[in-house]
Amino acid sequence: MSFSVLSIIYLLGSVTFIIGLKMLSHPATARKGNLIAAGGMTLAILGTIFLYEHNGERLHNYGWIFTGLLIGGVIGVLAAKKVKMTAMPEMVSLFNGTGGACAALISAIEFRHLSENVVTTGELLTILLGLMIGAVSFAGSMIAWGKLNGRIKDFAFKGQHIVNQVVLAVMVICAVWLLWSNDGLQVHHHILFYIVLVLALLYGVLFVMPIGGADMPVVISLLNSFTGVAAACGGFLYNNQVMLTGGILVGSAGTILTILMCKAMNRSLKNVLIGSFGGAKAGVAKEQGLYKAISxxxxxxxxxxxxxxxxxxxxxxxxxxxxxxxxxxxxxxxxxxxxxxxxxxxxxxxxxxxxxxxxxxxxxxxxxxxxxxxxxxxxxxxxxxxxxxxxxxxxxxxxxxxxxxxxxxxxxxxxxxxxxxxxxxxxxxxxxxxxxxxxxxxxxxxxxxxxxxxxxxxxxxxxxx
Incomplete structure (x- = not known):
């Protein structure tokens, strides 16, 4: 009975996400749409806490759960109330990065948990995708946050694009090797898993570090889509419909917005994905003549x-x-x-x-x-x-x-x-x-x-x- 009720709750939560996203497209309804989607998320969280069952057991560590919710809620409310409009982009990057970190942590925890049992190739693939995409989103978002608030300066070196692609290729090869040798996870598989994590974090840093100037809106949008895809992987892993729907909506919306931003910047999506835009050309001041002032x-x-x-x-x-x-x-x-x-x-x-x-x-x-x-x-x-x-x-x-x-x-x-x-x-x-x-x-x-x-x-x- 509780499973049926929880399924209905997840369905309602998914519907509120879709309605909320639609209402966000117009300023007159954006505030109401945000509240509707937040209400659906609250309903889904409470439903999961009190109704979710696994092997006949429900969650029992309510003290830790509600303490975490309280701490996170207080931090979120205070940050949202105190943030200035000038600092809004960096707060978006920071919060987006925490979402990517959560997805990567879920993958790491589930890898340790599932490695004690039989892990299917599909489960391992979902875990690895969530790990890689979430870690890239976290590391990249943290660099974007630092660059937006001036703590981190643009940095690039000769041949960085090649290094980026090598790091990405090695990360993917390690992940494929881990999938290919999935015949009962051994110690060396655990080492390989964390090598993938480190490479994903490194790629996230290298990916965003050279980006600067007017290209920053593009990378923020792209990293936002990464976090959505990573969250969707968690939804697949847990067979959680509302988490899957939310992740897909964020991922698809972020991807569409990225494409629109690339069009507005006259950049190709391929260049964005390999990190070859932004600080490639340095602006050079030239003699322009005189300007005219007005009182x-x-x-x-x-x-x-x-x-x-x-x-x-x-x-x-x-x-x-x-x-x-x-x-x-x-x-x-x-x-x-x-x-x-x-x-x-x-x-x-x-x-x-x-x-x-x-x-x-x-x-x-x-x-x-x-x-x-x-x-x-x-x-x-x-x-x-x-x-x-x-x-x-x-x-x-x-x-x-x-x-x-x-x-x-x-x-x-x-x-x-x-x-x-x-x-x-x-x-x-x-x-x-x-x-x-x-x-x-x-x-x-x-x-x-x-x-x-x-x-x-x-x-x-x-x-x-």
Missing amino acids: LSDAAVVLAYAQKVMIVPGYGLAVAQAQHACHELEKQLEEKGVSVLYAIHPVAGRMPGHMNVLLAEADVSYDKLLEMEQANAALPTTDVVLVLGANDVVNPAAKHDPDSPIYGMPILEVETAKMVIVNKRSMKPGYAGIENDLFFQPKTSMLFGDAKQVLQQLISEIKQV
Whole structure:
């Protein structure tokens, strides 16, 4: 009877995951979708704790289980409440890495447990896949976390791509050897298993270490899909339908998002998988000529008397925590009869959807957010483009400079608008470390200063226009 009830609970949990994922596709329903999926997960966890049976026995170590749940829950809640939007990408990497670590630990524990009994080839294959993918996700996510918060610098050496592929090949060969010799696990099989674990951790580090600049959203998305696949392996191992469904959803969604990110970056998925993108080319500053600055009062007049304004948010907006001031500027301009829209590049910021989350926090209407293709179609009829902390995603060098590290990357073509105002703290190059040709074009004016302070001052000036 308990098995039937547990099966129904797992089915309900799986359905809530699917519904929640669907609702996450729109900001208006994302919060509710997240709660629905979390409710389904809570139901599945409690069902497993109290109803799961194996050989007629149920779980009995409730003290350890609920202590772990309590500690993890408190840490998660406090981290989510205290994290700033600028630190959101690194928190995503950290939490994703812990998911990969859990999958790898499950494989290690089950390998020791099953090795005492008869292990089928299918079980061993599932264990090895969970181990390798989970360990790569953990190690890679930890490196990504360190790089995003500045603790780890980009590092690459000559021939690293070859080393990466050799490490990957040796790891796979060891895993295949372990599967091929599965005739009763001996001591040397255990040694081989942990060699696979070490190689997977090493590959995760080498895979992410050279990646830098605007490529970081791609690797975060890819590692997220790895964690999902590793979790799905655990679902196969335990014959747990809800764990399997959740893992498949995360893995497939992460893979699709990775492909979309690669398209937005003009990168091939093959290059992502072998770790041959990111820090391969170093940005070289070149002589561009003179740039033109604009005062706050002049910028306010230009914006107030425009008919159509396009705002391009970037990581600088997140750093300054200026999303609410940006929304206030939008409202002030609309009171003046100005049409205000936002142009969102797929890889703006440090993680997929970073700008969407940032603006949603400030209650900016989703209907005002234009995707890159829509924005580029509307830019030629735009009077003023206000670029707030974005750099590489508006750099025209991506279209006409074959020597640029971002050459071929689709960008927001803001230079086609009638006028461009760029807000930056200084003329320092962006995250990819390259100069931006846009800053030196005749139609571009630079408005220096912290994004939040500049926007607040613009609002005051516009009220007086």
